[in-house]
Amino acid sequence: MTRSPIFIGYYTMVRKDFIRIMRIWSQTLLPPIVTTALYFAIFGTFIGSQVRAVNGLSYISFIVPGIVMMSVITSAYMNTVSTFYFAKWQRTIDEQLVSPMPMWTIIAGFVTGGVMRGLLVGVLVVITSLFFTHLVLFNIAVVISAAVLTTLLFSFAGLVNGIFAKSFDAISIVPTFVLTPLTYLGGVFYSVNQLPPFFRTLSLANPILYMVNAFRYGFLGVTDVSVAVCFAVMGGLTVLFFLLTLFLFIRGAGLKK
Amino acid sequence: MASAPLALKIEGLKKVYDTGTEALKGVSLTIPQGEFFGFLGPNGAGKTSLISIVSGLATKTAGTVEINGLSMDSYPDKVKSFIGLVPQEFNFNIFEKVEDIVVDQAGYYGIPREEARKRAEKVLVQLGLWEKRADKAMDLSGGMKRRLLIARALVHEPKILLLDEPTAGVDVELRRGMWDFLREINAAGTTIVLTTHYLEEVEILCRTVAIMNKGEIIAEGGVKELISKLNYVTLLLDTTEPLIQAKIVLLRGLNIKKIDDTTLELTLKPGETVNDALRTISGTGIQIANIRNSGSRLEEVFVNLIKKDS
Ligand SMILES: Nc1ncnc2c1ncn2[C@@H]1O[C@H](COP(=O)(O)OP(=O)(O)OP(=O)(O)O)[C@@H](O)[C@H]1O
Numbered sequence: 001m002t003r004s005p006i007f008i009g010y011y012t013m014v015r016k017d018f019i020r021i022m023r024i025w026s027q028t029l030l031p032p033i034v035t036t037a038l039y040f041a042i043f044g045t046f047i048g049s050q051v052r053a054v055n056g057l058s059y060i061s062f063i064v065p066g067i068v069m070m071s072v073i074t075s076a077y078m079n080t081v082s083t084f085y086f087a088k089w090q091r092t093i094d095e096q097l098v099s100p101m102p103m104w105t106i107i108a109g110f111v112t113g114g115v116m117r118g119l120l121v122g123v124l125v126v127i128t129s130l131f132f133t134h135l136v137l138f139n140i141a142v143v144i145s146a147a148v149l150t151t152l153l154f155s156f157a158g159l160v161n162g163i164f165a166k167s168f169d170a171i172s173i174v175p176t177f178v179l180t181p182l183t184y185l186g187g188v189f190y191s192v193n194q195l196p197p198f199f200r201t202l203s204l205a206n207p208i209l210y211m212v213n214a215f216r217y218g219f220l221g222v223t224d225v226s227v228a229v230c231f232a233v234m235g236g237l238t239v240l241f242f243l244l245t246l247f248l249f250i251r252g253a254g255l256k257k
Numbered sequence: 258m259a260s261a262p263l264a265l266k267i268e269g270l271k272k273v274y275d276t277g278t279e280a281l282k283g284v285s286l287t288i289p290q291g292e293f294f295g296f297l298g299p300n301g302a303g304k305t306s307l308i309s310i311v312s313g314l315a316t317k318t319a320g321t322v323e324i325n326g327l328s329m330d331s332y333p334d335k336v337k338s339f340i341g342l343v344p345q346e347f348n349f350n351i352f353e354k355v356e357d358i359v360v361d362q363a364g365y366y367g368i369p370r371e372e373a374r375k376r377a378e379k380v381l382v383q384l385g386l387w388e389k390r391a392d393k394a395m396d397l398s399g400g401m402k403r404r405l406l407i408a409r410a411l412v413h414e415p416k417i418l419l420l421d422e423p424t425a426g427v428d429v430e431l432r433r434g435m436w437d438f439l440r441e442i443n444a445a446g447t448t449i450v451l452t453t454h455y456l457e458e459v460e461i462l463c464r465t466v467a468i469m470n471k472g473e474i475i476a477e478g479g480v481k482e483l484i485s486k487l488n489y490v491t492l493l494l495d496t497t498e499p500l501i502q503a504k505i506v507l508l509r510g511l512n513i514k515k516i517d518d519t520t521l522e523l524t525l526k527p528g529e530t531v532n533d534a535l536r537t538i539s540g541t542g543i544q545i546a547n548i549r550n551s552g553s554r555l556e557e558v559f560v561n562l563i564k565k566d567s
């Protein structure tokens with residue numbers, strides 16, 4: 001089979017990032033495992049045993065999908081924002097820019113790296129959760145498509161952050177001040193139906209709520225909002241961030257002098 | 258030869274950076290295929306800006322660029338496969354292994370991995386880096402890093418090799434080795450565009466040269482023609498005795514400068530002869546013990562042109 005030159009360029013980027021993720025596993029794969037193990041132990045086992053059931057589920061079962069989603073989101077985001085910013089800062093991006101690779105292939109290369117790491121971490125964290133609780137799989141298609149869409153969305157978002165970042169500090173601002181609060185408030189640890197009406201409505205403006213709920217539905221078959229709405233929000237945002245990335249790259253994305 | 262397209266055809270090329278700096282002020286240039294072309298100019302002349310535009314790393318503000326007969330605007334991706342770039346600054350990932358850097362670069366050019374490995378071996382051997390293939394790029398010496406840039410630029414067998422100061426920081430012996438290597442690949446058909454601050458390098462290697470200053474080409478032509486046309490000769494004269502100011506004043510008619518107590522610098526314009534100048538100097542009673550040539554001939558051309566231009 002002869003592969004097209006464009007595919008070979010794309011494959012080269014993806015392969016390189018995969019090897020990098022594996023080589024520095026103690027920075028890319030281990031931290032989410034450690035963090036989530038702590039969450040499962042403390043919130044699930046120690047505190048969770050004293051919390052009453054949510055939606056008819058034990059507390060630990062209820063929080064597992066959200067916690068998995070949390071690490072998936074952070075991993076996908078951090079992967080693209082850091083690989084892209086590093087490539088820009090060290091100018092290694094020139095290696096792709098001088099080559100005949102079209103812009104969209106270069107974007108695809110970075111984004112695939114984020115999707116890859118997000119999904120890899122997702123699988124590892126799910127495995128970790130098995131040490132603490134039993135997990136059922138209500139609808140595997142929903143689990144997989146929610147995970148893929150979410151990693152795609154946050155890989156694009158990380159890329160947008162990387163394009164605007166002017167310093168290494170700027171790549172941790174969004175994760176710290178936007179992603180983490182939104183995730184914590186996105187119904188990972190509670191059902192938004194337990195909230196007073198005002199806060200429930202406010203929560204519906206939080207996009208991460210839809211990802212957590214789609215994921216939870218896939219595993220447990222329960223959700224605070226309609227699954228169709230969840231996918232509409234995820235799909236819509238992914239397209240939006242894709243278009244934003246494309247627009248920024250066409251404008252040069254701060255790559256070309 | 259009429260059918261062979263030019264390697265490079267640049268017309269009215271302008272570049273204004275976001276900062277407002279006008280780096281190129283309408284440069285036009287043609288480079289035939291197979292040429293060994295030199296680019297000279299002081300710091301900030303615009304050489305790197307021009308090379309960056311041609312290789313796709315910078316956008317142009319105005320003008321047209323044709324590479325191998327194809328317009329850069331119409332075939333932005335395709336023309337890139339004709340070009341190999343050796344950038345002025347190191348831009349590989351210093352944490353990666355030498356061989357991976359070269360093999361991956363081939364991948365970006367669409368070369369399948371098995372083939373890329375073979376080609377990487379070939380260029381790394383050619384550039385004396387094969388023993389270092391498993392080392393991280395950051396563990397290479399400065400000269401080796403330069404050679405890695407060259408290996409990486411050649412792995413897709415470009416028709417045109419753009420070298421932006423490839424010999425900066427390379428020791429004399431290695432530089433000569435690099436010259437031989439560049440001559441070889443030029444003889445094998447690769448067009449070479451070389452930027453350097455070492456004028457003797459252009460004099461030795463290049464057939465044609467363009468001299469750039471402040472975003473404009475101020476002279477262009479065959480290296481030999483340029484030297485003879487603008488042949489300013491600068492000589493250093495060592496005197497037997499310390500120079501006396503009163504005697505130097507008598508040399509007003511000559512382009513002469515006192516360098517130190519026993520050295521004079523004499524510059525001859527085209528048409529002036531050493532004989533005449535020495536006769537004048539003898540007339541004042543200054544005794545010359547020794548005459549030395551100062552630097553390369555092209556260097557004098559260059560210095561004089563830049564001086565005139567500013
Ligand atoms: N990215 C940039 N942004 C703004 N100005 C730039 C940029 N790159 C170069 N310049 C300016 O453009 C002018 C030409 O620079 P360029 O790097 O092309 O010169 P050069 O001939 O390669 O010099 P050198 O011999 O020092 O490498 C300089 O005034 C420089 O300050």
Ligand SMILES: [Mg+2]
Pocket residue numbers: 304305306345421
């Ligand atoms: Mg330069």
